[in-house]
Amino acid sequence: DTGVSQNPRHKITKRGQNVTFRCDPISEHNRLYWYRQTLGQGPEFLTYFQNEAQLEKSRLLSDRFSAERPKGSFSTLEIQRTEQGDSAMYLCASSFDSSAYNEQFFGPGTRLTVL
Amino acid sequence: GNSVTQMEGPVTLSEEAFLTINCTYTATGYPSLFWYVQYPGEGLQLLLKATKADDKGSNKGFEATYRKETTSFHLEKGSVQVSDSAVYFCALTGGSYIPTFGRGTSLIVHP
Numbered sequence: 001d002t003g004v005s006q007n008p009r010h011k012i013t014k015r016g017q018n019v020t021f022r023c024d025p026i027s028e029h030n031r032l033y034w035y036r037q038t039l040g041q042g043p044e045f046l047t048y049f050q051n052e053a054q055l056e057k058s059r060l061l062s063d064r065f066s067a068e069r070p071k072g073s074f075s076t077l078e079i080q081r082t083e084q085g086d087s088a089m090y091l092c093a094s095s096f097d098s099s100a101y102n103e104q105f106f107g108p109g110t111r112l113t114v115l
Numbered sequence: 116g117n118s119v120t121q122m123e124g125p126v127t128l129s130e131e132a133f134l135t136i137n138c139t140y141t142a143t144g145y146p147s148l149f150w151y152v153q154y155p156g157e158g159l160q161l162l163l164k165a166t167k168a169d170d171k172g173s174n175k176g177f178e179a180t181y182r183k184e185t186t187s188f189h190l191e192k193g194s195v196q197v198s199d200s201a202v203y204f205c206a207l208t209g210g211s212y213i214p215t216f217g218r219g220t221s222l223i224v225h226p
Contacts, residue, residue, distance in 0.1 A: 004158070033214070042119075042204050042216030043159070056213060091158070103149075104214065106158040 002026060004107035006092050012113045013082055020078045021110045025094030032075050033104060034067055035091040043091055049075060082114045117142045121205050121217035128195055128224050136190040136220045138179075138205035146207040148172075148181050148188040153202045153219070162190075162203070200224045 005024045013019050025032050030051050035043035046065065047057045051072040060066070064082075069075040079086055089111050093104040122137040140148065150162040150172070163172030168183035177192045188205060205217040 031212075040218065042206070042218050043214075045213050045215070048212065056211075059213070093159075103161045103164065106151075106160065108158045 004092055004094050004105050006090075006107040006110050008110060009108060010111045010113075012115065014115050015084060016081055018078065018080045019082055019112060020076050021090055021092075021112075022074060022076050023092030023094075023107060024074045025092070026096075026105055027073075029094035029096045029105070030072070031095045031097075032069055033093040033095075034075070034077050035093065036061070037089040037091055037109070046077075079112075082112075084114045087112055087114045117146065117207060117209060117213075117215040119205050119207055119215050119217035121203075121220050124202075124219075124221035126220060126222050128222070130197055130224055130226050131194045132224075134190070134192040134195045134199075134222065136203055136205075136222070138188045138190065138217060140186050140188065140205070140207050140215075142186075142207055142209050142215075144209050145183075146209040148179070149206040149208070150177070150179055150188070150190050151204040151206060151216075153204065155201070159204065195222070195224045197224045197226055 007022045033048040034046040037043045049069040064080045067077045089109045091109045093106045095104045118141045120139050147166045149164045151159045152162045153159045163174040165172040165181035171180045179190045202219045202221050204219045208214045
């Protein structure tokens, strides 16, 4: 399977714990996006990378959220000191090309539940 | 900033009925417009796109026309099937490369 993969698919944690999610994009894609999706809403943009450079991070929800893409391949999204309001589906997508207009390919998402 | 407004769902239709899901947008410049579909238990996938005014995107019997004068990108299909039951998201991207999605419209098709 050469699509976008995300791990884990489900994560249950207690409030105050740190969690980290991983996204493996399609190998030739140079852009990688992170989104949050809550029930009944569309994906909400969080941040994106072009290769290893994080070009937009002002939309990260708080300073508890951080993302990395150290070698321009896979990426991780970390949430520190989780809160119940962080419970959501976290989506990763990748795309290729320097244009804003290219199709994004989405992974299946990681569902986070904070107890 | 950019925004996308979709009609509220769920939309419930019988098989072979005509489908319209409305989408309007607010954006600066000349965005590209997309419809994504999310089938139960799966990730979002691109259904169709249009990159300039008056372009028509089409795929799997679905169509949408980029109408700049009305800032709309309504999704249509002449005859829906049970397998079209899913959530449909209208989206745009502009020069900032930050995509904006609508809230999604759930479609339920009965046999």
